[in-house]
Amino acid sequence: MLDVLIPHFNDAEALDLSLRSVAAQTWRGKVRVIVVDDGSPSDELRRAEAIISSCDLDIELIKQPENRGRPATRNTLLSASDARFIAWLDAGDTWYEKKLETQFNTLYKQVYDGQDLSRIWVTCNYDWQWVGGRRRKVTQTTSGDQLKHLYVGDRLRAYLWTLLGTREAFNLVSGFDERLPRLQDLDYFISFVRGGGRLISAESSDALCCYFKSDVGRNAQEIRDCYETIFSKHGPSLNRFGVKFVRRAKAKADFVAARFAKNNRTPLVSLGFRMHAFGMDPRYTLYRAKKSLRNG
Template sequence: MATLDILIPHFNDPEALALSLRSVRRQTWQGDLRVVVADDGSRPDIKKAVSAMAEHSEIKIDVLFNPVNRGRPYTRNVLLDAIDSDYVAWLDAGDEWYPKKLAEQFDRVELVESSHMGTPFWVTCNYDWAWVGRRKKKIVQKTDQDQAKALLIGSSLRAYLWTLLGPAQSFKDVGWFDERLPRLQDLDYFIRFVLHGGSIKNVREDGTFCVYHKSDVGRDAEEIRACNTYIFDKHRVLFNRYGDSFKAMRLYNMEMLAARFAQNNRSGKLARQYMWRAFKARPRAFLNHVRKNGLKA
């Protein structure tokens, strides 16, 4: 049995998958690992390319194929079922790990497990946020705070699976990814983990250990807003815990995020609709935003 399973969903982008696999091969950590790629109904020619990539790889790669496209949460559930190791890490096709990521995270795992805390845990890490066409920006994962509240805010602690490594059971115990969430299923998964007693740790080193290649192009603003609405309704009790002002600010941010997606995909009319809704949720916050940034979401 391998020590670590690295779980990667993939759809119609073998170049992005190759980029991610190269970053796995460059890891300084020397333990046994297995990569599991779940292809979500890619074109036949791309499926052949993925199979060839796995066959000729220097590391062990198992490839699973969905017969048709079922979406990322379904594919992540396929990957959950495929876990066969003591530890698990996630990586999205197109994102990269820096060489010391696994080594630093396993150092933290060893410390946590030696303390015999007995509570489920994941180890995250700081990362670089790389917008297409812009310079990288370091994002720090601050874990020493109310983690449920921080995840809902989404600025100082962000719900990205590809930052994580942890015991396999800590992922299995959360249950399935919610297949009604084509987007933001990471956030729902993190919230459920924390609400059921899980704790997120960070590595001890202060550097960045992976990079998120970020672009809004082709992302559906209405889908993003609908997923945020679903999460708000699903976890309404948690939102209520932090009061009306907190809820109003979260609703404001949901509208502004949807406006950003619409604007970056040249849907100006839709962006203005979301901005108007943001203004109604938090007028002062919206006007402060306009003073600083104009009408940019």
């Protein structure tokens, strides 16, 4: 049995989109969807309830009376799950129809090869679509040093909705850090790998899901503060890569925060993050500037 875990807050249409993609899966095993509503306003909660009641899926709705934030909601979802397998999906993102079938086939091959599924997550390539923009495929690379790749975030990215694994594998980490309003996925992935977990790639080069991305309304300083909390929390594992790598990772975090600030029309804040990145790693900052000029 598979539990699909979906956090929801104040966007019934997004929830409907995600549920439709679960219903369209070609994998025909037993599926239960657990939705935790994180204190949505009453009118939006009623819309979500109507969508759930009309959906041809086994769905359990858990209502939190007040908004507790994404990491607390994810912890509620984990506590509510008792299936052997778990997959995640954020309301508003979608799976393509062969995602579960492809990932389960990958897991079954691991069983055949004698691997311990209690320490394995299967990730997959995905499409990234900015609101109003074109989709582009992003490849997840699980070879090499996974911790190093997670800290930089260029070859391996920490998105829960790319994953399939056993409940034991997801409980290898002691829950989501509720201090992190953002980037709790990254912290969770790092904790998993530090705890002896391993990510493997689905046996398909195709994108198996789609992430709909928008920075609008996201606080850039909050993003940067969450990065700093993660860097501090996981300091020993980060520092083993050396001072140059740490400075590069922190400069990359500045650029992410700068992007959020720019897209939320606070150019001076964005400039401040870029200047801080230059002080942290001038070569990386110049590389990013040249890349930006080439891309127009």
